[in-house]
Amino acid sequence: xxxxxxxxxxxxxxxxxxxxxxxxxxxxxxxxxxxxxxxxxxxxxxxxxxxxxxxxxxxxxxxxxxxxxxxxxxxxxxxxxxxxxxxxxxxxxxxxxxxxxxxxxxxxx
Amino acid sequence: xxxxxxxxxxxxxxxxxxxxxxxxxxxxxxxxxxxxxxxxxxxxxxxxxxxxxxxxxxxxxxxxxxxxxxxxxxxxxxxxxxxxxxxxxxxxxxxxxxxxxxxxxxxxxxxxxxxxxxxxxxxxxxxxxxxxxxxxxxxx
Amino acid sequence: xxxxxxxxxxxxxxxxxxxxxxxxxxxxxxxxxxxxxxxxxxxxxxxxxxxxxxxxxxxxxxxxxxxxxxxxxxxxxxxxxxxxxxxxxxxxxxxxxxxxxxxxxxxxxxxxxxxxxxxxxxxxxxxxxxxxxxxxxxxxxxxxxxxxxxxxxxxxxxxxxxxxxxxxxxxxxxxxxxxxxxxxxxxxxxxxxxxxxxxxxxxxxxxxxxxxxxxxxxxxxxxxxxxxxxxxxxxxxxxxxxxxxxxxxxxxxxxxxxxxxxxxxxxxxxxxxxxxxxxxxxxxxxxx
Numbered sequence: 001x002x003x004x005x006x007x008x009x010x011x012x013x014x015x016x017x018x019x020x021x022x023x024x025x026x027x028x029x030x031x032x033x034x035x036x037x038x039x040x041x042x043x044x045x046x047x048x049x050x051x052x053x054x055x056x057x058x059x060x061x062x063x064x065x066x067x068x069x070x071x072x073x074x075x076x077x078x079x080x081x082x083x084x085x086x087x088x089x090x091x092x093x094x095x096x097x098x099x100x101x102x103x104x105x106x107x108x109x
Numbered sequence: 110x111x112x113x114x115x116x117x118x119x120x121x122x123x124x125x126x127x128x129x130x131x132x133x134x135x136x137x138x139x140x141x142x143x144x145x146x147x148x149x150x151x152x153x154x155x156x157x158x159x160x161x162x163x164x165x166x167x168x169x170x171x172x173x174x175x176x177x178x179x180x181x182x183x184x185x186x187x188x189x190x191x192x193x194x195x196x197x198x199x200x201x202x203x204x205x206x207x208x209x210x211x212x213x214x215x216x217x218x219x220x221x222x223x224x225x226x227x228x229x230x231x232x233x234x235x236x237x238x239x240x241x242x243x244x245x246x247x248x249x
Numbered sequence: 250x251x252x253x254x255x256x257x258x259x260x261x262x263x264x265x266x267x268x269x270x271x272x273x274x275x276x277x278x279x280x281x282x283x284x285x286x287x288x289x290x291x292x293x294x295x296x297x298x299x300x301x302x303x304x305x306x307x308x309x310x311x312x313x314x315x316x317x318x319x320x321x322x323x324x325x326x327x328x329x330x331x332x333x334x335x336x337x338x339x340x341x342x343x344x345x346x347x348x349x350x351x352x353x354x355x356x357x358x359x360x361x362x363x364x365x366x367x368x369x370x371x372x373x374x375x376x377x378x379x380x381x382x383x384x385x386x387x388x389x390x391x392x393x394x395x396x397x398x399x400x401x402x403x404x405x406x407x408x409x410x411x412x413x414x415x416x417x418x419x420x421x422x423x424x425x426x427x428x429x430x431x432x433x434x435x436x437x438x439x440x441x442x443x444x445x446x447x448x449x450x451x452x453x454x455x456x457x458x459x460x461x462x463x464x465x466x467x468x469x470x471x472x473x474x475x476x477x478x479x480x481x482x483x484x485x486x487x488x489x490x491x492x493x494x495x496x497x498x499x500x501x502x503x504x505x506x507x508x509x510x511x512x513x514x515x516x517x518x519x520x521x522x523x524x525x526x527x528x529x530x531x532x533x534x535x536x537x
Contacts, residue, residue, distance in 0.1 A: 004336055010326050020206030028332040030486075033215075035192055060202025062210070069188050069196035071171045071213040072486035073329045078199070079206035167315050167468075167537035168483035171329075243467045245484065245537065247501045 005029055007102040009090055014107040015082050023054060023061065024077045027092050027100060033068035049074050051093040057086035082108050140187060140194040144225065147185045147198070153225055153235035160224045160236035169216040169242040177209035178226035178234055184210065185227075190220035216242050276462050276469060282311055282531075285325055288420040294527040299427075303458060309528050310471040310480075310536055313462070318483065322535040330412060330481035330533030333405075333488045337413030340406060347395030352410075355393070359417045366418035366530045370519040372430040379434040379515055382411050383490070402510035408488045412479045415532030423476050423530060425522045434512075438520025441513060447504025453521070456498075468537065473498075474525040475518065477534025488533055491518050 007027040015021050027049065034046025048068055054061040061080045080088070085108045092100040161175040178184055186196040196214050208226070216222070219241045226234045282290040292309040300307070311319060325331045341352040341359055356362055365382060373380040373388075380388070383402050390396035400407035427435040442453045456465065457473030464470070479488040492509040495517060499506035507513040 006332060006335060008326065008332065008335070024326050026326065026329065026332065028336075033192075055202070056204040059204040060200075061204045061206075063200040063202065065198040065200075067193060067195040067197060069186075069191050069193065069215050071215055073332060075211070075213045075327075075329070077211035079209060080204050081206035082204075163315065163317050165315065167318050170486055171483040173317050173321075243537070245466065245468050247465065247468070247498065 005094075005098075005100055007090060007092060007100050009088070009102050009104050011080075011088055011104045011106055014109065017083050017108050018081070019108070020079050020081050021106065022077065023080050023088065024075075025052070025054070025090055025102075026073060026075050028073050029092070029094075031068065031070060031072045031074060035068070047095045049092045050095055051091075052076060053091045053093075054078070054080070055089045056080050056082065057084070061088070082106055084108050140189050140223075143185075143187055143194045144223075147183075147225055147227065148233050151231075151233050153233035155235060157228075158224060158226050158234040158236045160222065160238050162222050162238045162240050164239075165241045165243060166216060167243050168245065169218065171213050172216050172222075172240060172242075173211065173213050174222060175209070175211040176224040176226075176236070177207070178224070178228075179208055180228055181208040181226035181234075182229050183227045184208065185225045186212070186214065187223040187225070188214060188216055188220055189223060191215065191217050216240055218242055276313055278306075278308070278312055280312070280319075282309075282319070282323060284323055284419060289529075290420060290531055291422070291527070291529040292531075297523060297526040300524060304472070307474065307525060307528060308461070308472050309525075309531060309534075310474055310477055311531065311534060313469045313471040314535075314537060318535055318537060322531070328481065328533065328535055329486070330479070330488050330535065331416070333409045333479075333481075334412050334416045334533060337409035337411075340410060341413060345394055345396050346390065347397075348393065350394050352389070355389075359413050362414050363417045364421060366415045366532065367421040367423050368425055370434075370515060370522065371426060374430070378512075379431060379519055381491075381510075381515055381518060382414055383407055383510065384515075386410055403490050403493055405487075408479050408490055411490065412488050412533040415479060415530060418530040419532070421530045423522060423525045423528050425519060425526060427519070427523045431519065434516045434519050435523065437513070438516035438518070441517045442520055445502075446499050447502030449502040449504075451502040453498070453517075472524070473521065474528060475521050476525045476528045477531040477536065479532055480534040480536045483535070483537050491521075 005028055010024045012021050029049050032044055032047045036044050038044045049066050052064040052066055062078050064076060085106065088104045090102045158178040166172040176184055181201065183198060183200045185198040187194045188196050197212065199210050201208055221237050221239050224236045228234065278293060282292050284290060292311050293306050296304040296307045311322065321327045338359060344351045370379045370381045386407060387399040390399035445452045453473060456470050461470050461472045475491050478491045482489045492514045495514050496506040496509060
């Protein structure tokens with residue numbers, strides 16, 4: 001069920017110091033709610049991304065607690081303030097214990 | 110598969126435990142409880158928070174939502190009539206550039222989407238919008 | 250079978266309900282779709298010659314969708330189907346089968362296949378049959394790559410690959426050949442299009458030719474164009490193949506659908522694709 005879980009992130013390549021930049025994230029994930037029944041009539045076990053975090057140079061941008069009410073292939077868009085060049089780090093926490101990560105660099109002039 | 114009554118009851122308990130037992134999925138049972146857990150019972154003002162949701166969603170599986178609450182420390186999104194009303198809660202850190210977020214949520218039928226912001230000073234703001242969910246013509 | 254005279258009671262009731270709907274007036278035409286700010290998509294155009302007098306304009310399914318759904322397709326990051334395109338790209342570059350070849354071994358890159366989606370299904374002289382993109386992928390796998398178990402026709406891997414091939418062809422004008430060796434299959438597809446199926450006794454045409462723009466329950470019927478396939482359906486939260494959609498339609502008539510990949514659905518795909526000649530390849534599109 002959880003095969004091919006691939007994160008995608010998009011941030012601008014460059015910005016000016018002090019800019020507020022848009023950050024978009026998407027991850028392929030079934031977000032199985034635990035409320036659906038399979039063809040055998042039994043409940044399909046819950047398996048969702050239950051937490052998503054984004055940091056910039058180690059400082060938190062957002063920390064999201066996620067419930068089954070978020071759609072399949074979870075999408076989050078938000079804004080970060082960048083004062084210097086650096087790295088965005090993204091983490092998606094799966095119910096099964098897996099943590100999927102991605103990073104993105106931005107050059108700040 | 111044949112199933113004895115005892116197995117059936119056992120499965121039911123296991124399901125109940127799966128719903129209510131594990132702390133990391135401690136979804137609030139009711140909307141009021143979910144709100145109270147976030148606001149500790151404080152009243153919420155209506156100014157300074159903007160919730161953008163479609164009046165009519167073409168499918169309840171993927172409903173785009175945007176919420177903005179300048180100065181918020183955290184924003185909670187709720188769907189009043191989902192099986193579990195919690196959708197997600199955004200906590201903003203020091204590197205946040207604004208308190209504006211977009212996501213896509215599930216809506217089990219027409220209902221109110223609720224956004225509650227916890228402001229830096231500990232006060233709360235709330236916005237609600239009703240979303241109608243289209244009944245598709247074709248199952249496909 | 251005559252589509253006008255054989256309306257069953259149930260179907261007649263449905264059409265009556267549809268006719269009472271809001272109708273085409275609340276569909277907003279005239280908007281243009283530009284993907285990523287650069288790929289111009291033709292979503293409304295003059296009908297192909299054989300549909301003159303039937304349609305004044307052919308419309309992409311995009312036209313019938315809400316602002317939110319339309320917007321999701323206008324940017325590759327917002328389009329969830331692109332997740333599957335990326336998976337297709339990974340598969341494209343990965344050797345499979347006993348020959349040790351990947352798709353890229355022969356085709357260099359996916360972009361070299363930009364012209365494919367717009368002209369398929371098309372006649373394949375070597376096989377003496379109409380081939381869909383899916384059949385072409387299976388042909389490559391079994392005849393050139395030494396793959397013992399090619400992708401299933403409607404498998405996730407196949408849909409990913411077909412979505413990749415469609416994505417690189419976005420903006421190209423759909424132009425499937427309907428004459429010459431394709432004529433027989435096209436005629437067969439046309440016959441299926443106008444045949445009423447199931448207990449509801451509904452043909453493709455009754456919904457998608459006679460009632461597009463009208464409401465079926467709370468949903469707008471489209472012209473049933475397939476230029477956006479494989480398409481990300483919000484309902485499925487995944488990409489869906491043309492044949493899967495055909496199957497769903499016939500099932501909804503309470504009929505017994507043809508099999509996915511069957512000659513009947515291949516013929517129907519050819520015919521339906523030709524009804525969109527002149528529109529742009531849009532797949533993977535986003536639909537409800």
